Amino acid sequence: MNDANKxxxxxxxxxxxxxxxxxxxxxxDDVRNLHNMxxxxxxxxxxxxxxxxxxxxxxxxxxxxxxSLNISxxxxxxxxxxxDIPLIIYGNTAIQYNSIEFVHLALNxxxxxxxxxxxISEIEINxxxxxxxxxxxxxKIDFSNNDSLxxxxxxxxxxxxxxxxxxxxxKVLQNFRKEFDGPILVDVSEIFPFxxxxxxxxxxDGIIVDTEKVIKNERYKGKHAIAVIHDAKNAIDDYYKGxxxxxxxxxxxDKAILVIAGDVNSAGKIIxxxxxxxxxIGYSTSMLIAHSHIYSEKTSNASSIADDVYSHMIGTKGEIxxxxxALGYSDFHNLSPSDLRTSSIDASLQGDIQLEGLDKTYKEMxxxxxxxxxxxxxxxxxDSSETQEVLRSIVGK
Amino acid sequence: xxGICAIMMDNHNKDFPIxxxxxxxxxxxxxxxxxxxxxxxxxxGENQELYRIDYFRKIDGMYTSFTEKVxxxxxxxxxxxxxxNPNIVITSVAKEMTLxxxxxxxxxxxxxxxxxxxxxxxxxxxxxxxTSSRVTADNAHPFSTIAMPDIAVVHNGxxxxxxxxxxxxxxxxxxxxTRCDSEVIAVFIADQLLRHGNLEKANYELIKNADGxxxxxxxxxxxxxxxxxxxxxxxxxxxxxPGSNDYPSFWAMATDLSALDSVGATFHVETPQxxxxxxxxxxxxxxxx
Numbered sequence: 001m002n003d004a005n006k007x008x009x010x011x012x013x014x015x016x017x018x019x020x021x022x023x024x025x026x027x028x029d030d031v032r033n034l035h036n037m038x039x040x041x042x043x044x045x046x047x048x049x050x051x052x053x054x055x056x057x058x059x060x061x062x063x064x065x066x067x068s069l070n071i072s073x074x075x076x077x078x079x080x081x082x083x084d085i086p087l088i089i090y091g092n093t094a095i096q097y098n099s100i101e102f103v104h105l106a107l108n109x110x111x112x113x114x115x116x117x118x119x120i121s122e123i124e125i126n127x128x129x130x131x132x133x134x135x136x137x138x139x140k141i142d143f144s145n146n147d148s149l150x151x152x153x154x155x156x157x158x159x160x161x162x163x164x165x166x167x168x169x170x171k172v173l174q175n176f177r178k179e180f181d182g183p184i185l186v187d188v189s190e191i192f193p194f195x196x197x198x199x200x201x202x203x204x205d206g207i208i209v210d211t212e213k214v215i216k217n218e219r220y221k222g223k224h225a226i227a228v229i230h231d232a233k234n235a236i237d238d239y240y241k242g243x244x245x246x247x248x249x250x251x252x253x254d255k256a257i258l259v260i261a262g263d264v265n266s267a268g269k270i271i272x273x274x275x276x277x278x279x280x281i282g283y284s285t286s287m288l289i290a291h292s293h294i295y296s297e298k299t300s301n302a303s304s305i306a307d308d309v310y311s312h313m314i315g316t317k318g319e320i321x322x323x324x325x326a327l328g329y330s331d332f333h334n335l336s337p338s339d340l341r342t343s344s345i346d347a348s349l350q351g352d353i354q355l356e357g358l359d360k361t362y363k364e365m366x367x368x369x370x371x372x373x374x375x376x377x378x379x380x381x382x383d384s385s386e387t388q389e390v391l392r393s394i395v396g397k
Numbered sequence: 398x399x400g401i402c403a404i405m406m407d408n409h410n411k412d413f414p415i416x417x418x419x420x421x422x423x424x425x426x427x428x429x430x431x432x433x434x435x436x437x438x439x440x441x442g443e444n445q446e447l448y449r450i451d452y453f454r455k456i457d458g459m460y461t462s463f464t465e466k467v468x469x470x471x472x473x474x475x476x477x478x479x480x481x482n483p484n485i486v487i488t489s490v491a492k493e494m495t496l497x498x499x500x501x502x503x504x505x506x507x508x509x510x511x512x513x514x515x516x517x518x519x520x521x522x523x524x525x526x527x528t529s530s531r532v533t534a535d536n537a538h539p540f541s542t543i544a545m546p547d548i549a550v551v552h553n554g555x556x557x558x559x560x561x562x563x564x565x566x567x568x569x570x571x572x573x574x575t576r577c578d579s580e581v582i583a584v585f586i587a588d589q590l591l592r593h594g595n596l597e598k599a600n601y602e603l604i605k606n607a608d609g610x611x612x613x614x615x616x617x618x619x620x621x622x623x624x625x626x627x628x629x630x631x632x633x634x635x636x637x638x639p640g641s642n643d644y645p646s647f648w649a650m651a652t653d654l655s656a657l658d659s660v661g662a663t664f665h666v667e668t669p670q671x672x673x674x675x676x677x678x679x680x681x682x683x684x685x686x
Contacts, residue, residue, distance in 0.1 A: 058610065058630075065628060237564075237568055240568055241568060244568065244569055244570055245570075327557065328555070328557040328608070328609055328610075329557055329558060329608050329609075330608050330609075330627075330628070331558070331608055334557065334558035334561055334608045335561075336558065336560040336561040336564070337560070338560035339560075
């Protein structure tokens with residue numbers, strides 16, 4: 001629940017306390033009208049929807065047919081990490097200290113039931129509740145202490161995470177790449193969208209982008225997470241386009257993954273982010289659930305908190321399986337931007353998403369209008385770069 | 398609800414008008430689909446020296462078919478020039494294949510191209526009912542590609558992750574001319590064959606990567622493969638005619654049993670297993686499991 005929703009609920013309660021007269025309208029109506037009351041809080045996620053099954057595209061039945069969520073992280077020549085659910089718990093560090101043990105316990109229980117997902121952690125897990133780790137750990141490198149790879153190896157992580165800040169980070173990546181055989185993910189949120197090609201060239205197995213951090217950057221001011229995901233996907237594609245142009249052959253085993261973290265904190269957003277290009281979601285909600293016990297009125301023990309995290313994850317898994325199945329996919333990773341539609345021109349522009357009812361992106365529509373105009377006026381035909389220039393002048397960069 | 402069919406003559410027999418067999422099978426399945434039709438017939442001895450490039454030119458919303466015959470030295474340059482024109486849709490590049498397709502019924506295709514008289518060692522046919530893309534001549538099957546000559550695909554069903562596969566192929570520099578999911582199969586198989594040359598492996602890769610309910614038949618100069626998706630959501634059947642009703646011996650494949658009946662291919666009738674390509678080789682009839 002966001003601040004605006006809380007405000008409405010509080011206002012309704014105060015009204016009732018003051019007047020003693022029950023409301024004649026639902027609080028939901030106020031929440032629904034919230035967007036009209038304050039345009040600043042429009043969230044483009046709400047304006048993006050998944051298209052449904054079609055006559056020619058029957059849905060799969062998740063109860064009878066396998067809907068795969070599996071993903072393998074790691075490029076050719078490196079050891080791979082396999083996840084049954086494309087989620088890596090990537091929470092706020094401040095929260096981690098309190099709650100990571102409960103999440104650890106839940107992840108072990110999930111792994112025992114064939115639901116392996118990952119954890120990114122900067123701190124050591126004490127494993128007081130359930131000793132042996134049964135899920136893959138991605139150890140985040142802390143730049144403040146000059147630890148060597150040997151120090152990181154102590155916790156036997158399956159993967160590493162480097163937060164890219166400057167050229168020093170690149171040297172760290174180069175050094176660790178030589179010595180570490182598992183997947184290395186690089187969090188590029190601070191420098192996004194730069195240096196991605198270099199990072200992939202140096203052997204990173206995946207790129208992590210935190211949408212909340214990126215939209216705070218001056219370059220992405222006023223933009224939404226969908227623009228960040230779209231641009232991150234394109235940046236990775238551009239790296240592979242460059243390799244293709246240089247006849248540097250690659251196959252699917254050699255593809256780096258895109259991990260999207262930040263405000264992707266519900267099943268609906270996971271689906272939308274995956275359709276826009278995310279391969280794995282850096283999911284923080286489990287950490288928040290583990291953390292929420294602090295504010296709970298009833299006393300909770302570690303096992304019951306882990307149960308909450310476990311149940312939430314099983315529910316989330318069901319939801320993220322159900323939507324691809326309804327779209328006619330047997331594999332979650334087959335979602336693509338063409339499965340999304342939007343009623344917002346802004347969302348269409350930021351994420352290259354087709355507009356509802358038109359099945360074209362806003363850019364494509366404008367391109368068509370430019371072509372028609374050029375034809376009607378008998379102006380000399382524009383080549384593709386000239387068309388792009390006109391397009392940019394109309395819709396902005 | 399599309400209908401697909403194929404014939405592979407036994408003993409490398411290329412003197413029989415295979416077009417008449419395909420015509421019969423297509424006619425018997427016409428009830429399945431009526432939007433457009435097409436055939437691809439191999440080794441009829443026509444295009445031995447020159448490459449044949451077939452294409453549609455879109456003029457005022459109408460598609461008109463054209464053919465150019467070019468020497469191997471001029472092939473790349475001609476293809477480059479044609480691909481620069483946004484109103485041109487190249488339908489096939491061939492040396493050993495004749496690919497003909499248009500909107501309308503199979504009898505309309507016969508009236509236009511006299512398909513019944515075309516000889517060859519093997520061929521494929523298709524009847525289309527449009528689902529995801531428009532009823533136009535360029536969206537008719539069989540689909541081919543400029544990535545490599547002499548490859549054709551007919552398809553019944555839907556590749557639901559078409560967009561994803563298409564983007565990946567375009568990223569690798571392939572050119573696709575239509576928005577039809579079936580074209581992706583032709584380009585994907587060609588891309589795989591260019592990498593390793595193994596048709597069976599290429600089909601397994603496609604089964605692994607393509608999603609949705611589908612059955613397709615892919616033909617190359619020396620083979621035909623039938624492929625069903627891993628769940629077997631779209632039917633397909635094949636049978637053998639050992640030489641009867643004035644026909645020489647051949648294998649026939651189709652969506653409906655009625656099509657096998659129509660050409661007497663009622664021996665050794667089987668259905669291909671889901672997720673496992675069945676390949677018939679021209680020179681050696683052999684079924685791979």
